[in-house]
Amino acid sequence: MSTDSDIAPVYGTALTDVGLGEQAADVLRTNDMGGWTKAAPLLYPHQWSWDSAFVAIGWAQVDVRRAMTEQQRLFEAQWANGMVPQIVFNPLADAESYFPDPARWAVEVCPEAPVGVAETSGICQPPVHAIAVARIWEVARGTTDAEAVRTELRTLFPKLMAWHRYLAENRDPSGSGLVTTYHPWEGIDNSPRWDGVLARLEVGEVPPYVRRDLSHVADAGQRPSNATYDRFLWLLELLKRFRYDDAAIHEAYPFLVKDVFFTSVLVMANRALLTVADAVGATCAERAQIQTWVERGRAGIAATVDAESGMAYDVDLGTGAPIEVATFAGLSPLLDAGSPHRARALRNLDSSAFAGHPGLRWAMVPSTSPSAECFDPRNYWRGPVWPIVNWLFWRGLRDGRDTARAEALREASLDSLRHVGFAEYFHPMTGEALGSAMQSWTAAVALDWLAS
Ligand code: 2M8
Numbered sequence: 001m002s003t004d005s006d007i008a009p010v011y012g013t014a015l016t017d018v019g020l021g022e023q024a025a026d027v028l029r030t031n032d033m034g035g036w037t038k039a040a041p042l043l044y045p046h047q048w049s050w051d052s053a054f055v056a057i058g059w060a061q062v063d064v065r066r067a068m069t070e071q072q073r074l075f076e077a078q079w080a081n082g083m084v085p086q087i088v089f090n091p092l093a094d095a096e097s098y099f100p101d102p103a104r105w106a107v108e109v110c111p112e113a114p115v116g117v118a119e120t121s122g123i124c125q126p127p128v129h130a131i132a133v134a135r136i137w138e139v140a141r142g143t144t145d146a147e148a149v150r151t152e153l154r155t156l157f158p159k160l161m162a163w164h165r166y167l168a169e170n171r172d173p174s175g176s177g178l179v180t181t182y183h184p185w186e187g188i189d190n191s192p193r194w195d196g197v198l199a200r201l202e203v204g205e206v207p208p209y210v211r212r213d214l215s216h217v218a219d220a221g222q223r224p225s226n227a228t229y230d231r232f233l234w235l236l237e238l239l240k241r242f243r244y245d246d247a248a249i250h251e252a253y254p255f256l257v258k259d260v261f262f263t264s265v266l267v268m269a270n271r272a273l274l275t276v277a278d279a280v281g282a283t284c285a286e287r288a289q290i291q292t293w294v295e296r297g298r299a300g301i302a303a304t305v306d307a308e309s310g311m312a313y314d315v316d317l318g319t320g321a322p323i324e325v326a327t328f329a330g331l332s333p334l335l336d337a338g339s340p341h342r343a344r345a346l347r348n349l350d351s352s353a354f355a356g357h358p359g360l361r362w363a364m365v366p367s368t369s370p371s372a373e374c375f376d377p378r379n380y381w382r383g384p385v386w387p388i389v390n391w392l393f394w395r396g397l398r399d400g401r402d403t404a405r406a407e408a409l410r411e412a413s414l415d416s417l418r419h420v421g422f423a424e425y426f427h428p429m430t431g432e433a434l435g436s437a438m439q440s441w442t443a444a445v446a447l448d449w450l451a452s
Helices: 017-031 049-059 064-075 129-140 146-169 192-200 226-241 246-252 260-280 284-302 328-335 342-350 387-399 403-420 440-451
Strands: none
Touching (some): 017 403, 260 328, 387 403, 403 440
16 A cells, blocks of 8 residues: 655755745645545545644635635534534545544434534544634735635634534533543644553453554554554543543543643634634624633633643643643643743743754754653654644744744744655654655645745
8 A cells, every 4th residue: 555655755955935835735735625625645534623724724825715615614514512523534535544434433322413414533623723714814804805705704703602612611611721632632642641541541342443544654653552542442432432422521531631732722712713703793792702711721721830840731630630741732821922821931942841952953842842751753742843833833922922933933844844845743853754745734834834
């Protein structure tokens, strides 16, 4: 079987900005399925939730109407409870191209699932969508597309409100301000942040399965281990037994983590939603609701910041203890321009534990600190750099008016992409391209950076 690396364009010398922009637009066009975009040509043949939001940010630089369609299509699969699913399955994909498939998720056990509309998974991912939609509006304003885009924003706005309400209520029944995640697949799959919770799991009977991911990457060392996959699949079995019911899940399910990164993306998204609210003429009550969500999220994050290190740590609800692992999630206060903990987080960002590490090829944000014992520079979310993570930190720095740092991160990121191309992730020290090639969201952030 061909791997995504087989189709990787090889950049012997660095691309120019024009070349980078053209190649990035080509990646989106190649992965375009007509209204929605595959996350990657082979490894990820479906529509992923947060990938799709970044992809819309990229499309905005190519075709702003197409960018809106990307989000409209995703939200067609929104659940009745407001959840935007992690994956909307591509009905045309080869049955053997990706696992777990719709049959394994069996979301029809939940009355909230969009049965008959779309096939989806049963979990969600960080809510980048309002950030994307606000960016689309920023690009469309003042152009001849503005009113058509505004009309679409009016359709999307209530759906975005329902999505954020789902996160604020169903995923935070105690009102802590922090979103509870249920599964590593809710964004940062193989992060060492989850190791302790996963190690505690008593894995029961998992129906037999075949991993499809390993046939699409150059070597298994870039992906989670089989033991980790068994745990991922066991959690899926449990979620099904709970019928994807948030209240029941919060009662007895064994993977419940108050996630600082997910929450900080939600805070950024709620701030962006205020811009969308202006564009569509939202009511005062709607604006007040969003503002309350911003403040609750901000206070929730503040409560997780470790007094000594200044790192924001997730909370493992199974033990009540903070998860003290040095990953980019610890720098989460930087995603919120209004966070009271930015100054300390900036020092952490600049330190040798992160962007200031002397071994990095480009000064940026590795997924796990190179100083941490668990750092693994080629393995999934355990060390490599994800361009989309840099993009979020760049946005956070820019929103916080830290222009010099934001510009340095944008420049370093563009330089890395000129050399590495549109890999899913790369080795922070050598720049080796890892995971899938022609990854849509990598191309998307390149297009946005070039235009910023
Ligand atoms: C990765 O996750 C998927 C499962 O969702 C996988 O490994 O099969 C993660 O990087 C996730 O954050 C991302 O959305 C997805 C598609 O790029 O790939």
